[in-house]
Amino acid sequence: MPEPDPGPAGESSPARNSPGFVRVVLAVFWSFFGVRRRRDLLEDAASIKPAHLIVAGVLGGLFVVVSLVFLVRFIIKSAGA
Numbered sequence: 001m002p003e004p005d006p007g008p009a010g011e012s013s014p015a016r017n018s019p020g021f022v023r024v025v026l027a028v029f030w031s032f033f034g035v036r037r038r039r040d041l042l043e044d045a046a047s048i049k050p051a052h053l054i055v056a057g058v059l060g061g062l063f064v065v066v067s068l069v070f071l072v073r074f075i076i077k078s079a080g081a
Helices: 021-033 038-047 050-080
Strands: none
Touching (some): 021 038, 021 050
């Protein structure tokens, strides 16, 4: 079985796998709380594309805002009854 072709510096570089949707969402979720292990942060920074983080962050932010709006409306509605 042939070995992978070495890179320009003579080093063989492993194929960079794109992280899945769940990994990007979890990275954003833990970042919202400010709880991240340094090792995980470095791994995510090396593997996750910035555009994916931006999209996941915006969607996560919208989810939090919409959830809070519905929660407040539910509380106000139940307190008035």
